[in-house]
Amino acid sequence: MNWQTWRHITKLDPDKVITKEEIAEIAASETDALMLSGTLDVTPENLAELYDNVRDAGLPLTVEPVDPSCARFEGIDYVFVPSVFNAGHPAFITGLHKEWAHHADILWDKVVQEAYVVLNPNSSVGKLTRAKCDLTPAEVAAYGVVAEKYYSMPVLYIEYSGMYGDPAVTRAVSEALSTTRVFYGGGINSGEKAAEMGQYADTIVVGNAVYEAGPAVLKETVKAVK
Numbered sequence: 749m750n751w752q753t754w755r756h757i758t759k760l761d762p763d764k765v766i767t768k769e770e771i772a773e774i775a776a777s778e779t780d781a782l783m784l785s786g787t788l789d790v791t792p793e794n795l796a797e798l799y800d801n802v803r804d805a806g807l808p809l810t811v812e813p814v815d816p817s818c819a820r821f822e823g824i825d826y827v828f829v830p831s832v833f834n835a836g837h838p839a840f841i842t843g844l845h846k847e848w849a850h851h852a853d854i855l856w857d858k859v860v861q862e863a864y865v866v867l868n869p870n871s872s873v874g875k876l877t878r879a880k881c882d883l884t885p886a887e888v889a890a891y892g893v894v895a896e897k898y899y900s901m902p903v904l905y906i907e908y909s910g911m912y913g914d915p916a917v918t919r920a921v922s923e924a925l926s927t928t929r930v931f932y933g934g935g936i937n938s939g940e941k942a943a944e945m946g947q948y949a950d951t952i953v954v955g956n957a958v959y960e961a962g963p964a965v966l967k968e969t970v971k972a973v974k
Contacts, residue, residue, distance in 0.1 A: 754780035759955035761786035762794040773963035775805040785812035787872040816848035836878030863895030871909035885920035896928035908934025922948040942969035
């Protein structure tokens with residue numbers, strides 16, 4: 749299994765309700781993987797419940813933990829760990845990571861490091877991390893260069909979290925990088941938007957549309973990039 753070949757990831761929130769029927773439709777959508785991830789009210793318990801509901805979906809399973817308590821390895825193929833480069837709160841750059849490394853037994857071969865740039869100040873993740881979001885495309889691309897050339901991080905994740913972002917940002921980041929993979933997430937609720945961001949991002953991540961528009965729209969986004 750090679751996560752670097754994935755073009756489409758479906759993000760599911762442990763704090764939101766999803767039916768078995770919807771999970772079956774997602775599994776049939778040809779999305780490349782499921783990412784279990786959320787910002788608010790995510791606990792080891794509701795993460796475990798969501799895992800139990802999707803474990804037989806026949807898709808690669810990943811977790812993107814909001815804090816060390818949700819860094820689950822059992823039954824998980826990869827743990828994508830974000831470091832929010834533009835966070836105003838240092839805990840979300842390296843602070844929580846230090847605590848994780850200090851107190852946990854980490855299966856490092858399952859860990860994928862993500863350099864996050866959060867660009868929606870009104871989002872839960874923007875508020876939680878106190879992200880500085882008023883960045884130009886060139887500034888976001890510079891974060892990407894730091895991630896690739898200085899830290900050798902495999903992923904630069906452009907996170908608009910609930911709103912559709914500026915394709916110029918994704919394009920600038922893509923053009924600045926050569927080895928780090930570009931992930932884009934935020935506001936993709938149609939095939940048209942998926943195709944637009946998919947021109948520049950190596951992988952698009954679709955989350956809210958699953959809950960707001962249903963699996964049929966998810967299938968449109970998959971078809972647009974594959």
